[in-house]
Amino acid sequence: MKLFHKKRFQLLRGTRLSKYLTYAFGEILLVIIGILIALGINNWNNNRQLTKINNELSQKVIKQMDRDIQKALAFQNDLDTIQNIYLKVLDRDYDQSKVKMNSMVSTLLFDVYDLPLDQTVINLIDNATLDNSEQSKQLTAISSMYKLYAKNINDIEKIIYEKLTSNLSEIEKTQDWYVELITDYKCKNDCIRYLGSDTFKSQIASLRFLYVNLYGDLANGFKNDLKAYKLRLEEL
Incomplete structure (x- = not known):
């Protein structure tokens, strides 16, 4: 038995050992190559799927941006009416x-016109899995743009609302006709005279500055940025 093991060892040390090692190395190399090919195919397939998802996401974002551009245009029309009043x-x-x-009375005393800006685009982009493409970088920039305008719009709307509330509170404290106005929605002679007074004109001048100059410029900038970002995304 010992003689048999000794003979096999001698054979392995010779040509057969060299052939065996070559064969084993070849098999290991083939396994490694197979694994690398499988990983490459898997990565390619994942990247292809991610690209498809990002393209679909871009189309959804573009459609929502179109809707938001129309909202901005409609708001500018409303703002033009307020401006003339x-x-x-x-x-x-x-x-x-x-x-x-x-x-007129309702617009001057009660109505708050705003630019309806929802979170659709922000949610679409922030909840998506993006790649490292220029398209994804543009989507990220669009989300940041929306967030900035959402904050600024919310801030100016709060200031305008507080100003309108303050104006109405002043009327409540100083004018006897306030009860009839707020209850029956009637603005008679005393009410009409007040709306033509220097005090009320000062209040309206402040509101006009907030609405037309600040809010109006903000809405116009948002509309223009929407168009520019949308065009860039369509090109990509």
């Missing part, structure tokens, strides 16, 4: 076709 009260030139007398 304010100019009338301030005894400045205004477009009569854009001023409806039956809605």
Whole structure:
């Protein structure tokens, strides 16, 4: 038995050992190559799927940006109406076709016009898995742009709301006709005279500055940025 083991060892030390090692090394190399090929195919497939997902995401974002551009345009039309009502009260030139007398009191005292900006685009992008492409970088930049405008719009709306509330509170404290106005929605002679007073004009001048200058510029900048970012995303 010992003689048999000794003979096998001698054979392995010779040519057969060399052939065996070559064969074993070849098999190991083939296994490694197979694993690398499998990993490469898997990565390629994952990247292809991720690219497809990002392309679909981009299309959804572009459609929502189109809707938000239309919202911004509609808000600018509303703002133009407010502007003309304010100019009338301030005894400045205004477009009569854009001023409806039956809605003036409500606009001056109660109505808050805002730019409806939801979180759709932000949620779409922030909840997605992005790759390292230029397309994904643009999507990330779009999300950041939306967040910045959302904060600024929220801030200016809060200031405008507080200003309107303050104006109404001043009327409540100083004007006897306030009860009739707030209860029956009627603005009679005393109310009309107040709306033409220097005190009220000062309040409207401040509101006009907040709405037209600050909010208006913000809405216009948002619309223009939407168009620019949307065009860039479409190109990618």
